Amino acid sequence: YMTVRSLINEERGGISSERAIFIDTEGTFDPGRASVFLRQNDLSERDLSRIDVLRVNNVIQLKGALEVAADHVKSGSSKLVCLDSISHPFRQYGGLKGLRERQEDLQEVLISLRRIAERGSVVIMTMHAMRWGRDLYSKGGFVLSHTPHNMLCFRKVRGKVIVTLEDSSYLPPGQAAFVIREDGIFGL
The missing domain is CATH 3.40.50.300 (P-loop containing nucleotide triphosphate hydrolases)
Known part of the structure; x- marks a missing residue:
């Protein structure tokens, strides 16, 4: 993607x-x-x-x-x-x-x-x-x-993907979620 x-x-x-x-x-x-x-x-x-x-x-x-x-x-x-x-x-x-x-x-x-x-x-x-x-x-x-400057961790949880910023040299920790469907990737 x-x-x-x-x-x-x-x-x-x-x-x-x-x-x-x-x-x-x-x-x-x-x-x-x-x-x-x-x-x-x-x-x-x-x-x-x-x-x-x-x-x-x-x-x-x-x-x-x-x-x-x-x-x-x-x-x-x-x-x-x-x-x-x-x-x-x-x-x-x-x-x-x-x-x-x-x-x-x-x-x-x-x-x-x-x-x-x-x-x-x-x-x-x-x-x-x-x-x-x-x-x-x-x-x-x-x-x-x-x-790496930024390390992201992707996990599948109940039909959605959760991405977590695990480590960064310049960004605060955070999370975002999205779903992957046949017609593409969509944020939640």
Whole structure:
């Protein structure tokens, strides 16, 4: 949904991005669903071609996709880079043996994302799994949980989605709710 919203002009709540980058590590991008959001936002099916979906399966491919994204941002053609999920490629490292190497590679990816953000006016969204318990913990460990400026937690509760701002370097805590239906996403 955010990739489609980024294509909309600023007067209508978008960010006027010529192109959107979606780095897909889990095979979750659905062109059919994106088409629904395009229609909901008065865009045409042709605008689907403005969303560049980069499918990656491992950390090496992820680093390459980030280089492509950096080029798009530097050229000014993209104002959105969405990475779903940042933690998935790192599952290739098994157990505690690979912990140091995994954290080093994750740190390298996060530094790449930060450099992309510093290149221009761009929104960078990353998704990753959280561990539930007494407190929320990022499955990426210390490196991943302390790098983002804003950490949002999405939960499904009785047919609606509640998003909570868990951590921010500059915003106060808060919550919002919305529903996802066949015809789009709607705030409550």
